[in-house]
Amino acid sequence: MTLRVTGLRKSFGGVHALRGVDLTIEPGEVHALLGHNGAGKSTLIKALGGAFTPDGGTIEVAGRTYDGLSPRQSIDAGIAIIFQHLSLVESLSVVDNVFLGQEHHRLGVVDRKAQRAAAATLLERLGATCTVDDRVGDLPMGQKQLVEIAKALSRDPVVLILDEPTAALSSHEIGALERTVRALQEQGLAICYVTHLLGEVERLADRMTVLRDGAVHVSTSLLGKTRRDIIEAIAEPPTDLPPRAPVHEADPPQLLVSGLTGPGIGPIDLAVRPGEIVGLYGLIGSGRTRTLEMLFGRRPRQGVISVGGRTVGRSSPRAALAAGLALVPGDRARQGLFAPLSALDNALLPAQGTLSRFGLRRRRAERAAFEKMAAGLAVHPSTPDAPARAFSGGNQQKLLLGRWVNGILPTTVLLLDEPTQGVDVRARHEIYRVVRTIAAERRTAVLFASTDPEEIVALADRALVMQEGRLVAELSGDALDEDALLHAVHQSESDLQEYLS
Amino acid sequence: MSAPASLRQLARYPLIPVIIAMAIGFELATGSFVGSQNLLGIATDSATLAIVAVPAALLVISGYLDLSVGSTYALGAVAAGWFASAHGGGLLSCVVLALLAGLAVGAINGFLCCVVGLSPFIVTLGTLTAVRGIAQQLAPLPLTGFGDGFAWLGGAKIAGLPSPVAIALLVVVVAGAILTLTPVGRHIYAIGVSREAAYLSGVRVRTVPFALFLGTGALAALAGAIKASVLGAVQSGTAGLGFELAVLTAVLVGGVSLAGGSGTLLGVVLGVAFLGILQNGLTLVGVPTFWQQVAQGLALVVAAGLAYLAPRLEALAAVRPQASRVSASAAESRPASRSAMS
Numbered sequence: 146m147t148l149r150v151t152g153l154r155k156s157f158g159g160v161h162a163l164r165g166v167d168l169t170i171e172p173g174e175v176h177a178l179l180g181h182n183g184a185g186k187s188t189l190i191k192a193l194g195g196a197f198t199p200d201g202g203t204i205e206v207a208g209r210t211y212d213g214l215s216p217r218q219s220i221d222a223g224i225a226i227i228f229q230h231l232s233l234v235e236s237l238s239v240v241d242n243v244f245l246g247q248e249h250h251r252l253g254v255v256d257r258k259a260q261r262a263a264a265a266t267l268l269e270r271l272g273a274t275c276t277v278d279d280r281v282g283d284l285p286m287g288q289k290q291l292v293e294i295a296k297a298l299s300r301d302p303v304v305l306i307l308d309e310p311t312a313a314l315s316s317h318e319i320g321a322l323e324r325t326v327r328a329l330q331e332q333g334l335a336i337c338y339v340t341h342l343l344g345e346v347e348r349l350a351d352r353m354t355v356l357r358d359g360a361v362h363v364s365t366s367l368l369g370k371t372r373r374d375i376i377e378a379i380a381e382p383p384t385d386l387p388p389r390a391p392v393h394e395a396d397p398p399q400l401l402v403s404g405l406t407g408p409g410i411g412p413i414d415l416a417v418r419p420g421e422i423v424g425l426y427g428l429i430g431s432g433r434t435r436t437l438e439m440l441f442g443r444r445p446r447q448g449v450i451s452v453g454g455r456t457v458g459r460s461s462p463r464a465a466l467a468a469g470l471a472l473v474p475g476d477r478a479r480q481g482l483f484a485p486l487s488a489l490d491n492a493l494l495p496a497q498g499t500l501s502r503f504g505l506r507r508r509r510a511e512r513a514a515f516e517k518m519a520a521g522l523a524v525h526p527s528t529p530d531a532p533a534r535a536f537s538g539g540n541q542q543k544l545l546l547g548r549w550v551n552g553i554l555p556t557t558v559l560l561l562d563e564p565t566q567g568v569d570v571r572a573r574h575e576i577y578r579v580v581r582t583i584a585a586e587r588r589t590a591v592l593f594a595s596t597d598p599e600e601i602v603a604l605a606d607r608a609l610v611m612q613e614g615r616l617v618a619e620l621s622g623d624a625l626d627e628d629a630l631l632h633a634v635h636q637s638e639s640d641l642q643e644y645l646s
Numbered sequence: 647m648s649a650p651a652s653l654r655q656l657a658r659y660p661l662i663p664v665i666i667a668m669a670i671g672f673e674l675a676t677g678s679f680v681g682s683q684n685l686l687g688i689a690t691d692s693a694t695l696a697i698v699a700v701p702a703a704l705l706v707i708s709g710y711l712d713l714s715v716g717s718t719y720a721l722g723a724v725a726a727g728w729f730a731s732a733h734g735g736g737l738l739s740c741v742v743l744a745l746l747a748g749l750a751v752g753a754i755n756g757f758l759c760c761v762v763g764l765s766p767f768i769v770t771l772g773t774l775t776a777v778r779g780i781a782q783q784l785a786p787l788p789l790t791g792f793g794d795g796f797a798w799l800g801g802a803k804i805a806g807l808p809s810p811v812a813i814a815l816l817v818v819v820v821a822g823a824i825l826t827l828t829p830v831g832r833h834i835y836a837i838g839v840s841r842e843a844a845y846l847s848g849v850r851v852r853t854v855p856f857a858l859f860l861g862t863g864a865l866a867a868l869a870g871a872i873k874a875s876v877l878g879a880v881q882s883g884t885a886g887l888g889f890e891l892a893v894l895t896a897v898l899v900g901g902v903s904l905a906g907g908s909g910t911l912l913g914v915v916l917g918v919a920f921l922g923i924l925q926n927g928l929t930l931v932g933v934p935t936f937w938q939q940v941a942q943g944l945a946l947v948v949a950a951g952l953a954y955l956a957p958r959l960e961a962l963a964a965v966r967p968q969a970s971r972v973s974a975s976a977a978e979s980r981p982a983s984r985s986a987m988s
Contacts, residue, residue, distance in 0.1 A: 443846065466848040480846055483839040485907060490832055495848045497829035505827050548847065 147172045147335035148193075148224075148304045153202035155188060160537055160569050162188040164359040165202065170304060170335040170352075175326060177346045177367075178339045179379055180356035181599055183569045186339050189356070190306055194226045195219035207303050225297030226306040229429075231289055233296075235282030240264040242281050243296045267295040271325050286430070287318030294325065305329060306337040311345060312429035312596065323349060341597060343375055343631060355379055358570045376627065380599075386577050389606055390420035390585035397454060399590035400440075400470070400558045404448035407439045410614040412448065417558065417590040422580065424605030425594040426630055432614040433594035434475055437560045440592075441465045441472040452558055466495065471549035473542075475562030475594070481545045482533050489515045489529035492547040499553050518547040522579050539565075539572020543579065550583050559583065561593035565600060577604050598630040610634055660952060661900070661916040665923060672927035679927060686808065692922035693810035694719075694869040696915065698889070699896040700821045701862040703914040706897055707825075708855045709838040709906030710759060713770040715866040715893050717777035718751045719886030722867025724781045727789040727880035730796035737795040744871035745864045751777055752863025756856035774890060781882040789880040800875030810872050817865060822911045830854060838906030895942065896921055899949040920945070 150168040154161075163185050170176045180186050192199050198213035205211070206222040214222065233242050240257075243264045249256040264277045273291040275284050281292060290310060297305060307326070311319045326349060330336055338349060346353060346367070354364040355378050363378045398416035405413040410432045417423050427433045439446040442461040450457045452468045465471070474480035483491050493500070493511055500510045512529055519527035522543045526536075533541055542564065549556040564580065565573040581604070583589050595601055601608050607621040610633040618633040672679035698715050705712055722744035729735035729743050755773055759766040804812035825831040833854050836844040845851045866886075874880045900917025902909030921942060928938045 441846070462846055463848050463850075472846060474843075474846055479840065480842050483836050483843060483907075485839060486832075486835060490836070494832055494836055494844075497832055501829050504829075506829060506832075 147207060148337075149205040150189070150193070151203045151205070153189065153192060153204070154200045155192060155197065156200060157537075161359050162569070163192070163199070163202075166356065166359070166361055168354055168361070168364070170337055172303070172333045172335050173330055174351045175330050175336045175338055175349050177350035177353040178337055178356070179341075179346065179353055179375075180362070181379075181570075181573075181597060183358075183565065183567075183573055184356040185359040186356055187308070188359075190226060190228075190308055190337075190339065193219060193224050193304075193306065220300055223301070223303035224306065225300060225302035225304065226308065227290065227293050227297060227310060228308050229310075229312060231293045233281045233289060233293060235280075237281060238277065239268070239275055239279050239281060239284075239292050239295075240277040242292055243267065243277075243299050245296070247300065263299065264295065267298055268292075270328075271295055271298075272321060272328075285318070287314050287321060290314070290318075290322065291325070298329075302334070304335045304337065306339070308339045309341065309429075310338070311340065311342065314430075319345075342635075343372055344635060346375055347372060353378070386574070386603070387581040387585060389422075389581070390588070392418050392421045392606060394418075396420075399453055399588075400592065401451045401454075402440065402448065405436070405439060405450065406447045407435065407444055410435050410439060413616055415592075415609060415616065417592050419557075419588040419590055420584050422584050422591040422593070422604055422606050424601035424608040425592060425611060426598065426601045426608050426634065427594075427596070427611030428634060429596060431611045431634075433596075433611055434562050435614075436611070437472060437562050437592070437594055438474075441470060441560055443472070466554070469555045469557040470560065471554070471556045471558070472560040473545045473549065473562065473564065475566060477538070477541060477545065477567065482541055484534035485532050487530050488519075488524070488533055488536065488544055491533045491544045492518055492524075492551065493553075495548060496551055496553040514551060514553055518551040521582075522547050522550070523575060537568070537572065539568035539575060542568055542572070542576055546576070546579060546583075550587070550589070556589065558590045558592070561591065563595055564593055564604075565595075565597075573600075580604060598627040601625075601630060602627055658910075659901070659913060659916060661913070661920050665916065665920055668920075668923055668927060672923070672930060676927075676930045679930060684926070684930075686811075688919075688922045688926045689811045689814075690808045691926070692918050693808070693814040694873050695889075695892055695896055695921070696814040696918045697810075697817050697869045697872070698862070698866045699893050699900075699914055699918050700817050700911065701858060701865050702893050703897045703900065703902050703909060703911065704821060704825065704834055705855065705858045705862050706902050706904060707838045707906060707909050708834045708858060709841060710855050710858065711766045711770060711894075711904075712755060712859065712862045712866075713767070713890045713894075714751060714755060714773035714777055715862060716886045716889035716891075717774050717781060718748050718863050718866035719870035719873075719889050720781040720882055721747045721751065721777050721784075722870035723874040723880045723885045724785045724789065724870075724882050725867070726796065726799075726871035727792065727874045728785055730792040731789050734793050735796065736793070737798050740796045741799065741868065741871060744867045748864040748867025749860055750863070751867070752860040755863065756859030759859065760852045760856040778882075781885075785880065785882040789874075789882075790878065792875065792878060796875055797878065798875075800872050800877075810876065813868075813872065818911065818915060825911055834858070835907055838908070840907075892921065895946050899946055901949075 148170040150166060153163050153166045155163040166185065166189055178186055191197065193204065195214035195216040195218060203210050203212060204214060206224060209222065211218065211222070234245065240261050244260050249259045261277050268275065268277065268291065271291045271294055273288055275288045281289060284292065310322060314322060326336060340346060350367055352366050355362045396418045399419045400417040403414045405411050413436060425433050425436065435444060438444045440450060442465045446460050452470050455468065457464055457468045457470065489511060492515060496514065497506055497511065500507055500514060515529045516527065524540055524543045524547065533544060536544065549559060565576055568576065580591060584591050593604065602625060605625070607619065608625050608630060609616050610618040610620065610630065612634065620629050620633065669680060678684060702712055702715060725747040726740040726744040730740050751773060755770055758764045758769040800810060802809040825834065833844065833849045836847065836849055837851050837854060841851050870886055896917040897914055898904065899920055900909065901913035924941060924945065925938055928941060
């Protein structure tokens with residue numbers, strides 16, 4: 146018995162992120178952990194990594210039982226986690242990264258020779274092509290990930306957890322990683338593999354556990370299971386969203402982009418009509434975020450962008466906003482929210498100039514506008530003075546939507562990057578509802594980017610699939626389903642299969 | 647605003663009870679602390695500090711920093727004093743000259759920090775040294791013999807108040823209005839919290855701090871000119887030496903975070919008052935200057951310690967009811983909890 150999680154519970158400010166999760170992973174097993182954004186996968190992993198103390202339940206590793214772990218205890222217990230955002234120091238060499246914090250030393254002096262030898266052995270075992278002296282910052286993503294795995298293995302773990310390890314890898318690198326995982330499995334490691342991609346589940350996993358809304362929905366062996374069975378296990382019951390807004394083919398596009406080009410992107414041509422919701426689907430690193438940021442003027446670009454028939458001149462957020470083009474960024478904490486400032490400031494910051502008279506703010510008008518916005522977007526609590534950090538992820542996201550959709554600013558094109566990142570299931574559906582309502586009632590053209598195929602299917606009228614900075618497919622109507630999206634994004638998957646066999 | 651709310655507002659200013667306690671203590675020790683004469687003296691002595699600490703505080707709230715104010719102060723004093731003594735310059739021309747000198751320093755700082763994007767710490771440390779050199783080059787010898795016109799700047803009464811105090815009040819009122827009544831005031835906070843998020847919200851993230859550098863430079867130079875007028879003499883090598891540290895101390899003791907995005911003008915005014923009262927009271931009591939410096943330094947560290955502890959104590963109090971098992975990690979678990987929700 147290697148890892149056994151029993152009845153794990155955790156809530157954050159009234160939101161139940163984990164409600165009694167059981168999970169058992171045996172030695173030599175690859176266990177796929179599945180579920181949509183907000184289902185509780187990341188929270189579960191963070192609990193195992195010691196990021197916080199669970200409210201209840203136990204974690205048993207190699208025969209020892211814990212109520213909760215500190216990061217140190219987690220490592221000592223033998224849990225190794227490879228997060229999506231690697232924890233490497235880019236300016237240090239491979240060997241220094243592998244042994245960071247657990248240097249081999251003799252009489253307090255680092256034993257470089259022993260470290261280099263040990264690191265070289267580990268890298269060879271993983272099939273890495275980099276050398277121990279390479280600077281990590283210079284390595285391609287796939288090699289960085291192997292360094293991170295080497296670092297984890299140097300601590301002699303019994304459980305290895307990989308959080309969407311292929312999300313940022315090229316198809317060639319994915320093949321290499323999958324072979325590495327197999328090899329580690331044969332050496333008797335218990336492996337927990339978090340992914341969105343069904344192909345990886347089919348190829349690698351022995352068992353799967355599907356989380357839904359913080360609880361285990363299905364946990365089963367994959368022996369004799371087909372892709373259909375996996376999809377059915379993951380699929381959520383349909384939710385009642387407002388109907389899709391009618392899109393009139395005769396309407397001129399609200400957003401028209403031609404020849405959009407930038408570093409590693411394009412050329413991209415696309416059009417979004419008034420009231421239409423278009424989803425931009427692609428894997429991490431495919432250029433979705435960069436495309437949205439170029440449209441918004443956050444990054445330098447070439448090409449012509451017109452909003453409502455008028456060309457946007459300068460490439461800057463201010464010029465974009467003046468033209469009616471607004472972006473809700475994906476990195477809410479860093480790019481969107483002003484956590485210590487009030488909800489009102491967060492929602493109305495760009496509108497305060499319009500609301501003011503003779504250069505002075507009009508508080509009453511601001512409060513009225515906030516109340517109207519909060520009611521329309523169902524912001525809870527609707528207190529204008531509470532700091533934004535006191536709100537749940539979903540309501541923070543609504544404040545950011547309200548920043549552009551408040552009846553004061555002339556937003557006619559709304560760009561959303563990962564609109565439901567870090568929000569729970571209920572908030573996710575509410576954000577879908579809000580976006581649908583905005584499109585239907587204000588005839589706003591919406592272009593949103595997501596790595597979650599289910600999100601694209603649930604929200605988009607039409608999907609554009611992105612690969613390596615280019616649009617490679619367009620899906621709409623009955624042709625738009627998760628299978629089609631996954632197939633389109635992995636068009637080279639047949640090559641990949643060949644490469645693996 | 648209801649009574650409990652205003653009480654809670656007061657609780658955000660721990661300096662208020664401290665200042666009251668200090669006033670009582672000094673009064674008991676000397677019997678001459680609380681009197682309009684002495685209090686007005688403190689206000690006059692603190693006025694130049696307030697005139698610079700206020701714009702400097704706005705700059706810190708927006709996430710920037712100006713260390714060059716001590717030398718800009720000297721440059722303003724030299725510019726005004728030189729024109730007043732060598733050319734018989736009147737009040738207006740001397741003040742305009744000082745302001746122009748301060749604006750020039752502010753423009754250089756603003757250009758390098760906001761447009762080029764260099765570190766404000768490095769840039770203003772550089773201008774601190776360079777501008778002092780310029781001031782000494784312009785006036786290697788002490789300047790004296792200013793005309794009556796220029797003497798008015800520091801010696802006049804405006805609405806019954808000594809002119810430095812009146813000017814400081816004007817600066818506080820105007821800055822307070824900008825910070826609380828205008829959209830730009832919100833932008834100053836927003837830029838300090840997250841420059842990136844402010845930029846993506848359409849805020850002018852270069853222009854706003856640039857203007858604050860201009861204002862800080864101009865008011866530092868004006869403060870220097872006022873002091874020159876009060877003293878009737880300027881010495882370029884010593885005028886405003888270490889003034890930048892007094893300004894920064896007042897700003898930080900006043901509760902403005904060096905990380906940007908938080909702080910109030912009332913806090914800064916209290917910070918200036920605190921330092922003025924401390925110096926005046928200790929002098930009255932007969933504490934030697936060196937020990938006064940020690941007290942000022944300790945006050946800064948204690949204030950910083952309080953600012954560091956307050957949110958952590960608050961967080962600890964908030965999580966205690968549910969996290970009884972592992973209380974040591976409770977304080978850290980709070981910030982982590984938001985990002986864990988994916």
